[in-house]
Amino acid sequence: MSRPDLLSARTRLRKRLPPRALLKGAAFLLLILGGYGLSFWFDFSELLHPERITGWLQQAGPWAPPIFMALMATSVVISPIPSLPLDIAAGATFGPMLGTAYAVFGAEIGAIASFLIGRMLGRDVLAKLLRTNVAFCERCSDRHLAIFVLLARLVPLFSFDVISYGAGLTNMSLRTFAFVTFVGMIPPTFALTYAGSQVASGAWLMIVSGLAMVAVMLLLPKLVVRYPTARWVQFIRGGMPVALAPNDMGAAAKTPCSSCGGPPV
Template sequence: MVNRSGHGHKIILHGLVLLAVVGGISYAAEHFGEGHLSAITAWIEKSGNFAPLVFMLINVVCMTLGLPQTIFTVVAGVLFGALKGTAMCLISMAGGASVSFVLGRYIFRGLILRKFGSDPNFRRIEMLSHHHPVKVLALSRLVPVVPYSIANYLLSVTRIRYIPYIIMSVVCLIPETVFLTAGGHILSAGVLKGSFNWKLLAALLVAGGMIVLLVRATRRSIEKD
């Protein structure tokens, strides 16, 4: 039922590639672009709550439109730091997931079923949602068979209820969010200050280990059932 390949390791590899890309862009913007990254971070520090609110709103809108959210998670770590970036991303995920759930369940249900009703991944999700709703929620969040933003719409037309949906949508993404924001903050500190935060590296490694363990545990539980 579930691919036995190392999904957790794929998530880590995807995150590292994304961090490398964002790191390269950040370095180029700072050292070849007349200090653009420093200018952005200075503006954010002066803007108070305005910049975080704008960032979260953009994240929610893009998530609702079905765009990938992982890039926003790394950028949040670069611009706002690991702790604040993690909180902002989790709030954005809750907001985007809620909007998508409402739109999918009450407005776009027919369109979603016509487009994805015969898709094997959707049929597995639908089947499992009848008997193991919490497990299928964990699986859909931890094992990226489809992107998070697309999964929101697919889950909205199943029998899954909103409360467990939104709780699992946030909780299951905490390790990955910490991994990406901590990595983004490490990159930002290296580019702007030439420093390295060992505590954040430890948090990144712990989060990476948790991702692998949670993916394996969820996959085995689903396979057993």
């Protein structure tokens, strides 16, 4: 490429990506890479052991709930930080009911933050590059996207953090995302906090029942894929909507989500 052509290409790139968009893109990239970089410096599995977290929270006194919710929100925004030990520690420290409430509210804050980061930073840079308003699955309605996010929250088929960032790149409204995320988190979070509370109490019968609840939640993804509910998985991958029966494939082309050309997020 000649020098004039190179200068012309640089000029076009600057027009497509003004400094503000570049700064947003760089901030988004640094946030993601920074989180993964921390995983190489710190052994989160050891640092965030449930017993250690419980000790910290007990020493925090009345500040324990806001500190815990801040930790939970951070674990959602920064993907390598595990949230499972936090759920267990919440049950051991606050009990199953309050532990579930604090864990759900903390994760909700983190999920909304990730959603907004994905929408304001990642989507903006893509829009400048492609010279169009970027929105994945533009023909998918809020209802279809809500079903996908709700399913992803109820059963861990996909990363919680990735779903939150990815949802921000769709046309899904923040209100719908926040609602289905909140509702979908409650059952699995309660199972984990309940198990943590029973481990702390030392009641072996309750410990076994709590672990059984966790096992059921972990087995649900395999059941969803293996049995007739596999239509949910087909829906996630961009196929026919869940409401359609297999013999309604002809009508699937007319539905909003089947014409997306790819998965919702």
